[in-house]
Structures are given as structure tokens and as C-alpha cells.
Amino acid sequence: MHRVPIAEGHLAYDDVGEGPAVLLLHDGTLDRRVWEPQLHAFPGYRVLALDARGHGESSTPTTPYLRGDDVIALLDHLDLPDAYLVGQSMGGTSALDTVMDHPDRVAGLVVSGCGTSEQYWRSSFVVDLLKEQMEHAFRRDTEGYVETFLRLWVDGPHRAPHEVDPSVRERCREMAMHTALTHARPDPVFPGKAADTWDRLAGVEAPLLGIVGELDCDDIHEMAERVVSGVPDGALEVFEGAGHMVNLEQPQRFTATVRCFLDQLSDGRR
Known part of the structure; x- marks a missing residue:
């Protein structure tokens, strides 16, 4: 584990290999361990995996910050x-x-299972479980909070817990519990967001690949499609049979898809 010093502590990251830099950014509530299937899977690239503030081995935030600025700090x-x-x-x-x-x-x-940072939730599945999760947080019920997180973002709206690979569910439970027990504060500091993100998609010149699991929620599908259609150079790939945690459920396909995308871009820069 390596560290980037910041004003209120540090950011933790892994650094593997040599070549063009690939930075892996994890899901909320989890940490950089989510990328274990991919960390050593890109020979010819320098692969970095960063713990966001308030996650994993990075410091808990106490002052306002922007996640994009932390990427640049690394x-x-x-x-x-x-x-x-x-x-x-x-x-x-x-x-x-x-x-x-x-x-x-x-x-x-490559952006998987998301919209911009100005995300919105309309489906009753997500809205109801987010409300339930906040109720667990208010009662300081860590077990209930984490289980609700798993129902939302590991099981999803189309599967019961027993229909999900138990190793994926347990790995996510371990990371979520660590985040809740290590970084929870009575007065949490949330990151700021880039401004007017949906309107600014048309100005994104970098090539973008969107990925979404077939079994993810409708809101995620809508936002992923909106992101891809909003940028000038975007493409979307749907992973059949996968939920939100695409890189853990189908690691070989995920890695191969990302590798193909990276190789095409790298060849174009040589």
C-alpha cells in the first residue's frame, strides 16, 4: 500500500506494473479491494487502484473536497x-x-453502472431501500445498513440474495462493514460535485466506454444510456446475466472488454 499526502491525512493506493497509467476507482461503501480481479490483469499498463476518502485505508474526510481533485492529487x-x-x-x-x-x-x-455525479433515483426499489438504509444509519444499526446496501447494489431488483454468487456477496459485505465501522461519523462530510454535469457531457472529448449489467436497476440503465449518448465518442456494452457488480460477477469478460478498449486507445496514441 502506498500513500498520497493530503491536507487532512492521506489517500491509499496500489501501484502495479509499468506502461500507460490506468486508474481504477471503486464503488461507494466499498474500497479498492473490489479491483482485486483486475489489479494484475493488465500487463503492459501501470495499474493504480485508489481508495476514495472515507473508504478503505484512506483518511476519513473532515473538510469539503472534490473526488476529481483527489484523482489529480494522485x-x-x-x-x-x-x-x-x-x-x-x-x-x-x-x-x-x-x-x-x-x-x-x-x-x-470506462464508466460502469452509473450516471454522472448528479444521479437521480425514481424506481421504488431504489427509493424504498435507500430510505430503509438511512433508517438503519440513524439507529446506528450497522448490520442492517450493510445488508440493505447488499440488497441494493449486489442483489439488485431482479434477484434474491441466494441467487447471487455467495463469494461476491461476502466480499462486498466485508468491504462495506469495514467502511461503516472505520469511517462512520456523526457529522459526515460529503464530497462536492462537478457543476452541470449532464449539460457538460457534450464537451467530453475523451473516448468513453459505458458498461451496465443486464440485471441492474432501471435508473442505472437510463443514466448509463444517457451518459453514453451525451458524449461525442461513447459506446455502451450490456453484460447479460450480471447485476451492478459487473467486475466481480464476470471478471474475465469485464477485464477483456476494458483491455480491448485500452489497447485501441493506446495504439492510437503511439
């Missing part, structure tokens, strides 16, 4: 002029914030 720390960003869920929104506010630092991006 690139600056390593003297990297740019990187390919691969983000899932919250990590995907962070990647989009970064390319909008720091376009010259992003060579291309």
Missing part, C-alpha cells in the same frame, strides 16, 4: 501527465467529474 504525486480512468458506480461518477474539470488529464474512461 496523478500529480506520481508525476503522471494523464491516465485512463476505469470507474464503477461512485468511481464512474468520480471519473466523469475528473474529465469535466480536468479534461487534459484523462486519456479515456
